[in-house]
Amino acid sequence: MVYNVKILFTLCKFLSNTSLFLMDWIMADDILYLLDGKGALQGVQLSVSLWREVESLVKPKLKKKEMFVEQEEGPLRDFETFMKYWDFPYPYSPQVTCPHCGASTDDWRKEGGKNFILTNANLGGLLVFHCLACGTTIRHKHFRDHVSHEHTVFVKK
Numbered sequence: 001m002v003y004n005v006k007i008l009f010t011l012c013k014f015l016s017n018t019s020l021f022l023m024d025w026i027m028a029d030d031i032l033y034l035l036d037g038k039g040a041l042q043g044v045q046l047s048v049s050l051w052r053e054v055e056s057l058v059k060p061k062l063k064k065k066e067m068f069v070e071q072e073e074g075p076l077r078d079f080e081t082f083m084k085y086w087d088f089p090y091p092y093s094p095q096v097t098c099p100h101c102g103a104s105t106d107d108w109r110k111e112g113g114k115n116f117i118l119t120n121a122n123l124g125g126l127l128v129f130h131c132l133a134c135g136t137t138i139r140h141k142h143f144r145d146h147v148s149h150e151h152t153v154f155v156k157k
């Protein structure tokens with residue numbers, strides 16, 4: 001259930017800060033807030049005229065947020081530590097498949113044709129990958145006798 005609430009909003013604050021800044025409960029024809037049943041903000045809808053004004057400011061931020069996920073060193077180091085202490089009775093499999101878009105690799109560590117980025121790894125056996133094709137989060141949970149695969153589809157906020 002989505003309720004529509006119109007709220008005046010300091011757009012400049014939003015664009016420069018990314019945190020939402022709700023000013024007042026009055027009618028503002030250019031911005032529509034979409035709240036869920038608990039009152040939590042789920043989306044913001046702009047009028048076409050306002051969108052045309054701010055599009056050039058917003059788009060680079062969206063693109064940066066959605067597309068440019070880079071492999072960071074921290075998770076790779078944590079993965080190496082995980083491998084160092086690997087004591088499960090089965091060999092590690094570097095194969096990753098995205099259940100959402102079908103992207104797949106035999107070995108996510110390979111340089112060429114990299115489809116996935118390791119975003120988190122820990123000694124408890126959890127490896128988290130980001131699918132570069134569609135943004136889905138893929139989790140490989142390593143247990144003593146099996147690996148559990150889970151995923152969360154990327155939803156634009």
Ligand SMILES: [Zn+2]
Nearest residue numbers: 098101131134
């Ligand atoms: Zn995918």
